[in-house]
Every structure is written in structure tokens, then in C-alpha cells.
């Protein structure tokens with residue numbers, strides 16, 4: 033990507049990904065960001081790149097989008113207490129320190145996968161289901177098997193895929209997770225919610241996503257809502273919410289552990305913002321005061337983009353001629369470079385340089401007003417334009433609450449005081465090193481147990 037953007041600063045070029053993709057120059061991003069599905073399609077891209085016929089990718093419903101964009105977004109503040117509780121319980125189960133064992137080393141990615149899955153589940157389906165291990169396993173592994181299924185399917189010619197798919201091991205495991213999620217949801221949430229005879233008031237902390245979806249599917253009448261649609265929407269929400277957020281929070285923690293000098297500064301900011309808090313509760317207002325934390329996370333995700341080397345991945349659904357030319361035929365996969373790899377106007381040293389508080393400085397000097405949550409051509413973590421991530425206020429809050437909780441309780445250090453391990457990359461994806469470990473030691477005196 034770096035070679036391409038340096039060489040073709042204002043022209044498209046083809047990046048040889050598993051699905052070759054036309055990379056457009058960043059100066060035409062405004063021409064693409066809000067094009068309708070009839071011109072370029074995010075769903076067609078997802079369906080094709082991730083084998084949506086088998087994995088369901090690219091088949092999200094408008095109702096799911098409304099539930100995330102409106103209900104989840106509007107409720108982030110009300111959900112904070114539950115998010116914090118889930119993070120505290122998960123921390124207690126993963127990191128319990130005593131004077132005899134004052135340091136705990138954890139595989140960061142694996143541990144964060146658990147935090148994010150439990151917090152996401154707590155919000156969308158609620159307790160006790162969110163901590164049920166069968167649910168947690170299928171919620172995590174659905175996406176893992178989807179990726180594997182894609183790799184297996186790719187090895188067969190297109191015409192043969194529908195015939196071989198039912199026999200491929202990953203496709204079978206994928207279907208297995210799909211039916212487990214359906215059965216669990218049916219028994220715990222959907223049967224009750226969809227029953228016309230049900231007149232009892234439902235517990236609002238359970239089955240939240242189902243309630244939001246049902247309201248969008250039947251705004252007025254008692255029209256039938258299909259259980260399959262509701263399950264599919266849950267699966268796609270888990271798919272969209274778990275893995276990319278795990279990738280992101282892992283990168284942030286690795287950056288913090290590799291740069292201990294920032295831990296104290298962030299802690300001071302957290303202490304000052306929460307000084308008036310009662311019972312250690314956080315509010316969105318307090319979190320909003322933590323501008324250095326916001327900047328640190330924004331910089332960590334700029335340098336280690338959880339979405340990979342590309343952003344705004346689309347398939348053209350009609351011939352498209354960007355102002356940089358030439359005419360791009362219908363059915364072409366297109367994308368833009370993520371900021372870190374875009375060499376059109378910057379040097380490699382520039383984009384690689386980790387400057388934790390650059391966004392904070394820019395904001396306080398009256399320069400850019402952009403925060404972590406604001407999609408812009410300079411900050412493409414969440415995409416940009418009409419499809420910019422609708423779950424971003426929830427995801428950013430979840431990441432911040434995890435970081436605040438861990439920082440206030442522990443010193444973080446890369447295992448053995450080593451250097452930050454380099455990221456791993458595959459196709460367009462960038463992942464943190466899965467074997468990286470962080471040592472957690474207590475900030476308070478542990479006493480004797």
C-alpha cells in the first residue's frame with residue numbers, strides 16, 4: 033500500500049489483495065463517502081469478500097442499523113453502570129492478585145476477547161445469558177469460523193462452491209454456531225418476546241437488542257416478526273462488534289504497556305476528571321473530560337488501524353468515474369488507504385511516529401477539533417461518510433472504560449519488560465501479536481492474605 037500511494041499519489045492503482053482492489057487517491061474520498069447503494073455498495077463488498085452466502089456478511093437489515101444507530105447510541109450513557117460492572121467482574125476473574133502472587137501475566141488478545149464479548153453480550157442480551165459459556169463460545173467463534181470458511185471456499189472454483197460448501201469443515205462449524213445461537217435466543221429471549229399471549233412486563237436489562245429490533249420491525253401493528261431475522265441480526269451485531277473492538281483495545285493496551293511514561297499522566301487526568309465521583313461511578317461527562325486518554329486511543333488506532341490497511345471498502349454497482357479518472361466498471365472492488373499507509377502527502381517517518389497527545393495538543397491549540405469519535409479524512413478508524421461505524425460511540429466508551437479500569441488498578445508492563453511486538457498482517461488485515469502478554473501488578477498495597 034505504501035509503495036502504491038507514494039507512486040500513484042493522485043491516481044487509482046490495483047492492490048493485489050486476495051480480492052484485487054482498486055485503491056482510490058484520498059483526494060476523491062468526498063466523492064465516494066456518501067454515494068448511494070445504486071452506485072457503490074458496502075453490502076455487496078462484504079458479501080463478496082467474506083462469502084456472505086454462507087457467513088451472512090453483507091446481509092444486515094435496515095432494522096439492525098436503526099437499532100445500533102438510534103437505540104444503542106442513545107443509551108450508551110444509561111448502559112455505563114452495567115458495562116463497568118461487567119468489566120469489574122471480568123477483571124476479578126482474570127486478574128486476582130495477592131501478596132504471594134503480586135503479578136499476573138495475561139495473553140492480551142485472548143483476555144480482551146473475553147472482556148469485549150462479555151460486555152457486548154451484557155448489553156445486547158443481558159444476564160444471565162451473556163455469561164453462559166455456550167453463548168460466549170458461539171458468539172466468539174462464529175466470526176472465527178466465518179474467516180476459515182472463506183479461506184476453504186477460496187480454494188474451489190466459483191462454480192463448484194455451492195456444491196462443496198456443505199461438506200467443508202469450517203462451513204459446518206459455522207452452521208453449528210448459527211443454530212446454537214438460534215436455539216439459545218429462542219429459549220431465553222425470543223419465544224417470550226414474540227408470543228402474542230405474553231402480557232407480562234419484560235425485564236428491560238434482558239434481550240435489549242431483541243426489543244429494539246422488534247420495535248423497528250413492527251412499528252405499528254402486531255405484524256409477524258421472523259425469528260430468523262432477529263437471530264441473523266444478533267449474529268451480525270456480534271460479528272461487527274466483537275472482533276474489531278478486541279483488536280482495537282488490545283492495540284491500545286500494548287501501546288500503554290510499551291510506554292509506561294504515559295500511564296501516570298493518564299492516571300492523573302482520570303483522577304482529576306473523576307474527583308467528584310460518588311461510589312467510583314463514571315459518567316459520560318467525566319469520560320469526555322479525559323482529552324489525553326481520547327488522544328492516546330485515537331493515536332494508537334491511527335498507528336495500528338483495527339480495520340486494516342484499507343477503509344471504505346465498496347463494490348461498484350454501476351460504472352463509476354471519479355474525478356481522478358478513469359472509468360471504473362460495475363462490479364469492481366474499490367477502497368481507500370488507511371491514514372497510516374497513505375504516502376501521498378506524508379513521509380513514512382511522519383506516519384509511523386507515535387505521538388500520544390498530538391490530537392489533544394491540536395485541539396487545545398485551536399487546530400483540529402476532531403476527537404476519537406469524529407470520522408474525518410484524517411481519522412478513518414471508523415470509516416467516513418454515510419456508512420461510518422454506527423456502533424462507534426458504544427465501542428469507544430467500552431474501550432475507554434476498560435482502559436480506565438485497568439489503569440486505575442494496575443501498572444501495565446510488557447512481559448519481561450520486552451519491546452512492543454510488531455503487528456501481524458494478512459491480506460488487508462492488521463492484527464496485534466496474539467502471543468503478546470502484559471504483566472499486571474497492583475497499584476495498591478496488597479497486604480497479606
Ligand code: HEM
Nearest residue numbers: 272273276277280339344413414415416419420421423427
Ligand atoms: C473499535 C471498534 C470498532 C471499529 C474500529 C469499527 C470500525 C468500523 C468501520 C471501519 C466500518 C466501515 C465503515 C465504512 O466502510 O465506511 C464499520 C461499519 C460498521 N460497524 Fe463498526 N467498528 C467497531 C465497533 C462496532 C460495534 C461495537 C458495532 C455494533 C455494536 C459496530 C457496527 C458496525 C456496523 C453495523 C457497520 C456497518 C455500517 C453500514 O453498513 O452502514 N461496529 N465499523
